[in-house]
Structures are given as C-alpha cells and as structure tokens.
Amino acid sequence: MDKVFKLYESGLVYYPFEGTYRAINSRKCVSFNLSDVSTDEMMDGLHSHCIDHCDSVKGRKERIRSVMKRLRYLVSLKCSLKESMSGSMNIHQILLKYWGYSSFRPVQEEIIRSVLAGNDTLALLPTGGGKSVCFQVPGMAIEGLTLVITPLIALMKDQVENLRKRGIPAEAIYSGMSRREIEISISHIHYGQTRFLYLSPERLLSDWFLEMIPSLKIGLIAVDEAHCISQWGYDFRPPYLRIAEVRKLLPGIAVIALTATATRTVVQDIQRKLEFRKNNLFEKSFERRNLAYVVSKDENKHDRLLKIFGNVPGTGIVYVRNRRKTREIAEFLRKNGISADYYHAGLQSSERENRQNRWKNGSCRVMVSTNAFGMGIDKPDVRVVVHIDLPDSIEAYFQEAGRAGRDEKKAYAVLLYEEADILDARHNLELSYPDPAVIRQVYQSLGNYFQLAPGTGRDLVFGFEIADFCRQYNFKPVIVYNALKFIEREGFISLNESVGNPSKLVFIARKEDLYKFQVENARFDPLIKMILRSYGGIFTEPAFISEAELAGRLSVSQNDIVKALNYLQQQQIVEYLPKSDQPQLTFSSELIRAVDLRISPEHYLNRKKDAEKRLEAIIGYTTSDKSCRSKMLVSYFGQHEAGRCGICDVCLNRNRAGLSELDFNNIVEIIKPLLKQKSHSLGELIAACRNISQAKVIKAVNWLAENDKIEIVDDNLFRWSG
Numbered sequence: 001m002d003k004v005f006k007l008y009e010s011g012l013v014y015y016p017f018e019g020t021y022r023a024i025n026s027r028k029c030v031s032f033n034l035s036d037v038s039t040d041e042m043m044d045g046l047h048s049h050c051i052d053h054c055d056s057v058k059g060r061k062e063r064i065r066s067v068m069k070r071l072r073y074l075v076s077l078k079c080s081l082k083e084s085m086s087g088s089m090n091i092h093q094i095l096l097k098y099w100g101y102s103s104f105r106p107v108q109e110e111i112i113r114s115v116l117a118g119n120d121t122l123a124l125l126p127t128g129g130g131k132s133v134c135f136q137v138p139g140m141a142i143e144g145l146t147l148v149i150t151p152l153i154a155l156m157k158d159q160v161e162n163l164r165k166r167g168i169p170a171e172a173i174y175s176g177m178s179r180r181e182i183e184i185s186i187s188h189i190h191y192g193q194t195r196f197l198y199l200s201p202e203r204l205l206s207d208w209f210l211e212m213i214p215s216l217k218i219g220l221i222a223v224d225e226a227h228c229i230s231q232w233g234y235d236f237r238p239p240y241l242r243i244a245e246v247r248k249l250l251p252g253i254a255v256i257a258l259t260a261t262a263t264r265t266v267v268q269d270i271q272r273k274l275e276f277r278k279n280n281l282f283e284k285s286f287e288r289r290n291l292a293y294v295v296s297k298d299e300n301k302h303d304r305l306l307k308i309f310g311n312v313p314g315t316g317i318v319y320v321r322n323r324r325k326t327r328e329i330a331e332f333l334r335k336n337g338i339s340a341d342y343y344h345a346g347l348q349s350s351e352r353e354n355r356q357n358r359w360k361n362g363s364c365r366v367m368v369s370t371n372a373f374g375m376g377i378d379k380p381d382v383r384v385v386v387h388i389d390l391p392d393s394i395e396a397y398f399q400e401a402g403r404a405g406r407d408e409k410k411a412y413a414v415l416l417y418e419e420a421d422i423l424d425a426r427h428n429l430e431l432s433y434p435d436p437a438v439i440r441q442v443y444q445s446l447g448n449y450f451q452l453a454p455g456t457g458r459d460l461v462f463g464f465e466i467a468d469f470c471r472q473y474n475f476k477p478v479i480v481y482n483a484l485k486f487i488e489r490e491g492f493i494s495l496n497e498s499v500g501n502p503s504k505l506v507f508i509a510r511k512e513d514l515y516k517f518q519v520e521n522a523r524f525d526p527l528i529k530m531i532l533r534s535y536g537g538i539f540t541e542p543a544f545i546s547e548a549e550l551a552g553r554l555s556v557s558q559n560d561i562v563k564a565l566n567y568l569q570q571q572q573i574v575e576y577l578p579k580s581d582q583p584q585l586t587f588s589s590e591l592i593r594a595v596d597l598r599i600s601p602e603h604y605l606n607r608k609k610d611a612e613k614r615l616e617a618i619i620g621y622t623t624s625d626k627s628c629r630s631k632m633l634v635s636y637f638g639q640h641e642a643g644r645c646g647i648c649d650v651c652l653n654r655n656r657a658g659l660s661e662l663d664f665n666n667i668v669e670i671i672k673p674l675l676k677q678k679s680h681s682l683g684e685l686i687a688a689c690r691n692i693s694q695a696k697v698i699k700a701v702n703w704l705a706e707n708d709k710i711e712i713v714d715d716n717l718f719r720w721s722g
Contacts, residue, residue, distance in 0.1 A: 089140075089141070090141075091109070091112055091113075091116070091137050091138070091141055092104075094137050094140045094141060095133070095137055098140065098166045098167070098168060099133065099137075099166070104130075104133070105129065105130045105133075106284055107123075107125065107129075107282055107283070107284045108130055108133055108134055110282055111123045111134045111256070111282045112133075112134060112137050112138050112141075114280060114282065115134075115135070115138040115220065115254055115256050116138050116141060116142070118252075118254050119254060119277075119278075119280050120254055120255045120256075120257075120271075120274070120276040120277050120278070120280055121254070121255070121256045121257070121280050121282065122226070122256075122257045122258075122259075122267065122270055122271055122276070122279075122280060122281045122282070123256060123257070123258045123259075123282050123283075124259060124260075124262055124267065124281060124282070124283035124284070124637075125258070125260060125283070125284050126260055126284065126286045126288070126398070126402055127260045127398070127399045127400075127402030127403060128378075128402055128403070128406040129260065129284050131224070131258045131259075131260065132159060132224075134256065134258060135148065135220065135222035135224075135256050135258065136163070136168075136196070138220060138256070139195060139196055139219070139220055139222070140168065140195065142219040142220050143217070143219055144217040144218055144219030144220070145189070145194060145195065145196070145197055145216055145217055145218050145219060146195060146196050146197070146218075146219060146220045146221075146222060147197050147199060147218050147220070147221050147222065148196055148197065148198045148199065148222045148224060149198075149199055149200075149201055149204060149221070149222070149223050149224065149240075149243060150198060150199075150200070150223075150224035150225055151200060151201055151225055151228055151235075151237055151240075152224075152225060153174045153175070153200065153494075153496070154372075155224075156172045156174055156198045156200070157172060159198065160172045160196070160198055163195075163196055168195055168196065169188070169193050169194045169195055169196075170194065170195060170196040170197070170198065171185040171188050171189055171194050171196070171197050171198070172185070172197075172198035172199075173185050173186075173197070173198070173199055173200070173203050173209075174198070174199070174200040174203065174494075175200055175202055175203070175459075175494030175586040175588050178461070178504075178542075178575060178577060179459065180506055180508060180542070180575040181504075181506075181541070181542055182208075182459075184506070184540065184541050184542070185541075186208075186212065188541075189212075189216065190212075190215065200494075201228075201237060201239035201240050201242070201243070201491070202239050202491050202494065202588040202589070203588075204239070204242065204243065204246060205239075205242050205245060205246065210249070213246070213249050213250070218250055218253055219253065220253065220254060220255075220256065221243075221246070221247070221250065221253055221254070221255045221256070222255075222256050222257075222258065223240075223243060223255060223256070223257040223258065223274065224258050224259075225258075225259060226240075226257035226258055226259040226262070226270045226274070227259045227261055227262045227266050227270065227395075228240045229241060229243065229257075229269070229270055229273045229274065230262075230265075230266045230269035230270055230273065232263070232265045232266050232269055232610060235395075235489075236489065236607065237489050237491070238489065238490050238491055239491035240273075241273060243273075243274060244273065244274060244275045247274070247275055255274055255276070257270055257271075257274055260398075260399055260402070261395035261396075261398060261399055261637070262637065263636065263637055263638055264637075264638035267281060267638070283639075285634070285639060285642070286398070286633065286634040286637050286639055286642075287630060287634055287639075287642050287645070288402065288405065288630070289645065290405045290408050290409060290410050290411060291401070291402075291404060291405045291411050291412070291413055291630075292410070292411070292412050292413070292645070292647040292648055292649075293401070293412075293413050293415075293629035293630055293633070293645075293648040293649070294412060294413070294414045294415070294629075294648065294649045295414075295415045295417070295621075295622055295625075295629065295649060296414065296415070296416055296417075296649070297417060297418060298416050298417075298418065299418050301388055301416045301418075302329075302332055304416055305318070305329070305332075305333065305386065305388075305416075306333075306336055306338070308384060308386060308412075308414060309333070309338050309365075309366065309384070312383055312384045312412055313383065314365075314381060314382075314383030314384070315359070315362065315365055315366070315379070315381060315382050315383055316365065316366045316367075316382065316383060316384040316385065316386065317366070317367050317368075317369065317373070317374060317382060317384075317385045317386070317400075317403060317404075318340075318366060318367070318368040318369070318385075318386045318387075318388060319369060319370070319371060319385070319386070319387045319388065319389070319391075319400055320368065320369070320370065320388045320389055321370070321389040322370065323344040323345075323346055323370060325368075325388070325389075326342035326343065326344050326368045326369055326370060327342050327368075329342070329368045329388065330342035330366075330368040333366055333368070338365060338366060339363075339364055339365040339366065340364065340365065340366040340367070340368060341355050341358065341359065341364045341366075341367060341368070342355075342367070342368045342369065343355050343356065343367055343368070343369040343370075343372065343373045344369060344370045344372055344373075345370070345372045349502060350502065355367070356373070356377070359379075360377070360379055371396070371400065374400065374403050377403075378406070379403075379406070380406040380407035381406075381407050381409075382403055382404045382405065382406070382411065383404065383405070383409075383410075383411050383412065384404060384411060384412040384413075384414065385400060385401050385403055385404040385411075385412075385413050385414070386414045386415075386416065387400070387401070387414070387415045387416065388416055389421060390415075390417055390421045390422065390424075390425045390618065390619070390622065391415075391618055392425070392429075392611075392614065392615060392618070393611075393614035393615065393617065393618055394614065394617050394618050394621060394633065394636050395614065397415070397618060397621075398633055398637075401413035401415075415622060417622050422619055422622075422623075425615060425619070426615065429611055429612060429615055431478055431479070431482055432482045432485070432611070433482070433486075433604070433607075433608045433611070434479050434482055434483045434486070436599040436601070436604055438479060438483060439483045439486055439487065439597070439599060440594040440595070440597050440599070441594070442475065442479075442480055442483040442484065442487070443483075443487055443492070443594050443597050444593075444594035445469070445472075445473045445475075446469075446493070446585075446591075447591045448473075449469055449472065449473070450462050452587070452591045453591070454590070454591050454592055454593050455590050455591065455592075456590060456591060457587040457590055457591040458587055458588070458589055458590045459586070459587065459588075460586070460587050461584055461585070461586045462584065462585050462586075463580055463582035463583070463584060463585075464495070464582060464583050464584060464585035465582055465583070466480055466481060466484075466583075484585075487597075491588055491589065492587070492588060492589055492592075492597075493585055493586060493587055493588055494585070494586040494588050495583065495584075495585050495586075496583060496584040496585075496586070502544040502545070502546070502579050503544065503545050503546070503547060503576070503577060503578050503579040504542040504543065504544055504545065504576075504577040505531065505535070505538065505542060505543060505545045505565065505574055505575070505576050505577075506538060506539070506541065506542040506543065506574065506575050507538055507539045507573065507574050508572060508573070508574060508575050509572065509573045509574070513573075514528070514573060517571065517573055524564060524567075524568065526554055527550070527554065527561070527564055528568075528573075530550060530553055530554055531545070531550070534549075534550070534553075542575070542577070547561045547562055547565070562578065565578075617636060621633070621636075624650075625649075625650055625653070625707070626650070626665075626668070627650065628643075628644040628645055628648055628650055628651050628661070629645070629648035629649065629650055629651075630642065630644075630645035630648055631643070631644060631645065644661050653703070653707060654703075657699050657700060657702070657703035658699050659696060659699055659700060659703075663692065663696050663700075664700055664703075666689075666692060667689055667692060667696065667697055667700040668700065668704075670688055670689050671685050671688060671689070671697075671700075671701075672720060674688060675710055675718055675719050675720035676719075676720045678719070679713050679717035679718060679719040680717060680718055680719075681715075681716060681717055681718070682698070682701060682716070682718065685697060685701060685718065686698070701718065705718070708721055709721055
C-alpha cells in the first residue's frame, strides 16, 4: 500500500505506529504519493508551498532550509531505492551509482561475490582497504535489511551519516540513546525503507530486538571489527560471543565478518565463534609498498618532530597517550611555525568536529591526538603519522600508522621512543588489570553512586565525573578508569568520554494534544512555533537544538528557554536532552550484585598474559634493527611470504652496506655468537664465514661497527656490543 508523504512547515513528520506522515500546522499541506509523483513535481510542490505560505523572501529561504533535509530523504527513497530493490542493478552499477567508483579495489569483488553466493565470509583487509564497501554493496544487492554489528559508536554514526548522504536509508541503535530515540529508529525500520541497521553488540540480544527479529526481513549479517569475538584478539569483547545465538534465529542468512587486524590464531577463532558453515577467508596483503616505517630512539622527541615536519611536506597526525600532551605538542609545533591543532574526547563535540574539518580540508596541517582521532576518517593524502608514545600492541600501531598514504603515494609512519617508554608501557599494563576484587568493588560503588537497586538501570544514562566518584569512594582515578574499561568490555556499561554533546529535542505529543496544550498554555505558543520553524523533521527524529539561538530569536534569556523546555518535557510534549558537559555512563544491562559479577581467575589471567604478549611484540618491533620493518609487521599477522620493503629505516641502512638480506643475515648468524663469547680479529671472522666472500664479510662488519652493533677493542679485535 502506497504511503502518502505530507510536506509541512515543520518538515515531513512520520507517525510510524499509524503508518502515516503528518504534522502540526494550521495551514494546508502538500501531499505526495511516493509512486505517482516525480522528483520534479515534488520540488515544484515545495517551491509553491513556500511561496504560498511565507510572507518574505527570507521566510521562504528559512522554510526551504527547514524541510530540505526531509525532502532529500524522501527523494532518496523514491529515486535511489526503487532501482536497487528491484534487483536490476549489478554490483558494478551499485558501486558507481552510490560510491562513484567504476571498479573495485583488489579482493573486494571476490569478497562481495562470495557473500552474494550465500557463503559465510571473513574479510581480512588492512586499514584503508575498503572494508565497508564489502558489506554495503552486497547489502544493496540483497533484498532485505543488512544487520551490521560493530562496537565503535563513533564509526557507527559516521557510516550511517555517509550512507544517508548517498541516499541509502540507515539507522543505528547503540548504548546511550534515549528510549524515544530507540523507538523512532525502530519505527523507521518497521515502516520505512531502511537498508542498514547498525547495532552495538550489547543491544543485539536485548529483549526488544529479539522480539523484532521475526518481523524483520534480514538478508545479511555483517560483523565489523570481528577480532573482538576472539579472546586472543587485542580488543576482546564478551558480548560478541553471543552473535552466534542470533544466527540460530536467522537460519540460512550469510555472515560477513571484517577486520583489519587478526593473527592466524584469531582468524581461525573468528570463524569458529561465528559458526561458519565452512572456513572461507579472503585477505589482502598487509604490505604497504608506499609506506616507509621508521623507528627512532630519541631523547629529544620534540626536536625530532620539527625535523620530520620540516623534511616531509603535507598533512600529518601525531599520536600521544594522554590529553595533556595533545595540547602541549600542538602548541610547541605552532610556536615553531607549523600549523597544528589538538584533538581528544574531552573537547566539546562542536569543537571536535570543527578541528577535524579544518584538518580534513587542509586549513590545519598537523593534528595531535589521542587514539580517539582518525577512526572512519577517509583522508587519502596523509603523508606522515608519528607516534610519540609506545602503542599497546602491533595491532593498534598498524591500524593507526595505516592512516598514512592511502592515496598510494610515498608516506611515512614514524615511531619515536626512549628506554623510559618501555618501562612506562609495562607499568601501565599492570595498572590496566586491577585485581578482580577491586573491579567488583568499583561496580558495586557505581550502583550506590547512582542509587540503583539490583535488577534496575538498564539503558539509563548518567553524567559521570570520575574525579567526584573517586572522592566519594576513596579510589585512585587510574584504578577506577581501568576497572570501568574492564566492566565495559564485559558488556555491563558503556562509557562515553566525549563531552559537550549539543542539546537534543523531539516532539512526542500527538497533533490534537499539542494543539490543545498551545490553546491552554498560550505563553508557550511562541516557543513551540519557533522550534517548528527552526528545526525540520523534529517530529520524526531528535534534532540538535541551540537554546541560545532560540533565546535570541524570542528575545528572552537562555535560562528561560531551558526552564520552558524542561516544563514541556514534564508535560510529555517533548523529550528534551540538555547538552552535557560531562562524560556519560550508560548501563547496558540491569545492575547485578557485585558478588554475581563473574570474573573467572583463569580467564582474567589469560587475558592479562595475552596483553603482555602483545606489548612485548610491539617492544620487540621497536627495539629490533635487524629485520625489515614491513616484513616484521605483516609476518605478525601470518603473511610470511612478504619480502623486504627496501624503504624502512632498517632496509635503507642495510642497502648502504651493499648486501642482500640473505647474505647479511647469514653473516650475522655466524659471527654474532662468536663475538658474544670473546673478541675476534677480522681475519678470524672472515675465516668463520667459509662459504661467503671476504668482501661481503668486510661490508657486514663495517656496517655493524658503524651502527654500534660491534665495537673495536685493543689490538684491532671486535666484540659484540651489549
């Protein structure tokens, strides 16, 4: 049955449980039948409506702006979905129409065809390899809804926004959303043309979603960041383990799992935990031929930074471990004539977006950031990524370093370190695994802090200041932070460290109730009308609002606006979520008793040991200067066939010795044990390398001496340093 779309001053307003579009407006409306009306006719209707019902040119422009967002969505439903849903478009046509590309990147097409053949598929692609296209294109080719499971809320929001910009309806449901926001998203899924539903793993097995599954026509399940399902993965999240339970409710539906960082053990574990019908792995080589990896041991990292950005033109990212450093290093770079800014989750959301956009458009050259920056940002021309501090793992380093050189042009990934960094990293790892008894104590204190009883709290969102919490319960902040991260990974809470999220508002009253309220409460009428004029589609979904802007237009104080909005919420006219200047904590499940918070000692110790192994691997990579950097990295992920890159710091030094990797390694393997036992002359070393030419041995010894690997002692004897 065709839906009728009505265009009002306040935009397109959808009442899902009635299956109708309508709005609060005393003036006449323009109605569109989706199947009968052309895009041009819809645009003409909009123009006529705005001329008929606006008294000034300025009013017409404001009206057009207020409804254009919803109109674009309508046009996308009519013009974009009809063709793809009919099945008449092949994957190349879908790629060209929605993404603007005429061909796929390597391996992408093979992955997509595997999915379309109904096969469970694991895609292992490096950062920048185009993972999202591998499930979004088949999602448009397959009839029905694609369910996308991902733990990264920021990336989820970014992908939904990008899909909508391409004319593809998508929704996201994650921890921290209000009940009203969830209801609106659900209504869009049930009654709209939603093609992609992004869901956090904690939401996957919630009662309301399990009840929805039979009514949803799900055609594909996509599991992003699939390494999170493996206890051997670097970001293991227990809620991922329950994805297989949903598969039982959707028999015959294929799964595509995607990750940029998985060792051979994790690859096997992903396929087993997701209950693949048969193993089916597609992977692209992790080699980045254009990316030069450099590790430098420097006590003066600031001076080294200046040299790097003085020698490498173009855009860059500098990663640090804490927020204070982001500001300090950005200020240092600016003082030395380098355009730079800083970014972390503690900034106001509008400020984060502004800084990110300035960096993306080239107004700012260097962004100094915590690891909160870069996820989901597709900027191809980053020329250098610098790590000032030692990363936690090779997986994290490889993903962040991989943001350089996505345009396939020469780029650099530089890691700066000193001995103290290694000591600090090992100490930080110990702190990140508080004793299980402490974790339970922190969890119990959370319930007391928010005055929650066991069995309550699910989906409740609270402003949360760690400093205040620590003062009340006499905890050390670093212990609390790491305990909360552990509890979050177990799926009990969600901690959003971002602050300064703008206020949000949505009308929840029906037309008749709102009209009655306006008549009986005339003093609120100007505010209600101003909101409807200013924010299109505010009945359909929550809109970001500005209390200051509304106050200015109505010539009242901002405090008056806030009081009025709170009153409207009390009267169930609107749902109002004031802007937050605090981090937010969401209870993803009901509060349980602390004694019931199960932390298996064996499981806890295994996870800590795995973290230690990953840390030692990145330390080994950092301190080694024998093997090609690129080869070390890709070998860590199980791709042992890679050759020397020829452009990393190790390869360049080796190249200067004029030896092949095989010859150099053979010589070192022979002479290193000898020189560690006692000192030897050059003649003795040459004699020990029986099947290698004298010239090659001399070159190798000279290189080792120049790079302080061996030292000359009395009587021209050599011994191994350290």
